[in-house]
Amino acid sequence: MISAADLRRIAFWSHELTEEEFERAQRGIVEKLYAKGAYLCHRGDRLESWTGISSGLVRFGMTSRSGKIMTLAGLREGSWFGEGTVLKNEARQYDLVALRDSRVAMMHRATFFWLFENCVAFNRFLVRKLNERLGQFIALVEYDRTLPATARVARSIAWLFNPVLYPKAETQLEISQEEIGLLSGISRQAANSSLKTLEVKGLLRVEHGSITVLDIDRLRQFED
DNA sequence: GCATTAACAGCCG
DNA sequence: CGGCTGTTAATGC
Numbered sequence: 001m002i003s004a005a006d007l008r009r010i011a012f013w014s015h016e017l018t019e020e021e022f023e024r025a026q027r028g029i030v031e032k033l034y035a036k037g038a039y040l041c042h043r044g045d046r047l048e049s050w051t052g053i054s055s056g057l058v059r060f061g062m063t064s065r066s067g068k069i070m071t072l073a074g075l076r077e078g079s080w081f082g083e084g085t086v087l088k089n090e091a092r093q094y095d096l097v098a099l100r101d102s103r104v105a106m107m108h109r110a111t112f113f114w115l116f117e118n119c120v121a122f123n124r125f126l127v128r129k130l131n132e133r134l135g136q137f138i139a140l141v142e143y144d145r146t147l148p149a150t151a152r153v154a155r156s157i158a159w160l161f162n163p164v165l166y167p168k169a170e171t172q173l174e175i176s177q178e179e180i181g182l183l184s185g186i187s188r189q190a191a192n193s194s195l196k197t198l199e200v201k202g203l204l205r206v207e208h209g210s211i212t213v214l215d216i217d218r219l220r221q222f223e224d
Numbered sequence: 225g226c227a228t229t230a231a232c233a234g235c236c237g
Numbered sequence: 238c239g240g241c242t243g244t245t246a247a248t249g250c
């Protein structure tokens with residue numbers, strides 16, 4: 001079972017639970033490690049748990065039949081996902097791959113349903129979360145073809161700093177330029193050049209192995 | 225043109 | 238040392 005401190009750290013929704021609800025959640029979660037490159041699940045798998053990222057970075061996406069990869073979202077510490085699959089009790093429609101060594105929190109299906117049936121705060125969180133992700137996926141339709149590379153990088157990064165999904169996130173995030181490329185759907189070299197552009201415009205600061213966001217609002221809307 | 229892969233030197237932790 | 242970054246050259250759509 002996950003420690004209380006870890007649960008508080010990676011799940012801001014847990015702060016709104018009563019003591020009883022919190023303990024139920026805690027007892028229903030186990031943590032698991034995935035090495036860089038390992039799949040948490042493949043499309044078509046049954047992954048029974050509702051899932052949160054405890055540390056590391058995971059790519060949420062799919063691979064087309066021709067082998068082209070499509071990234072739907074990058075999942076960082078504090079990301080929770082899989083409620084759609086758990087609620088509908090169906091197979092996963094996407095792949096989850098660890099981009100670096102990652103620790104993942106798995107909530108048992110029964111615990112998820114207990115919270116879903118009994119806890120208003122938990123449901124408020126789910127609705128907020130689904131709403132943000134829906135907005136993100138709508139933006140993805142435009143993003144994929146229309147926007148130039150730098151704008152796609154800007155959006156991929158902005159999503160990792162979504163204030164609704166990660167209300168307590170630091171402005172700095174440990175992420176390499178290669179990982180940013182994987183999440184943005186471009187090469188490391190192109191990611192490097194886009195990051196330089198965004199840095200010159202004052203939207204973020206590029207550091208060795210990490211970035212610091214300076215202006216999340218402009219980053220989200222960046223178009224050229 | 226624009227983006228990709230490959231290669232490599234240099235830097236950081 | 239191993240991983241990440243910055244840059245260039247060759248190649249493809």
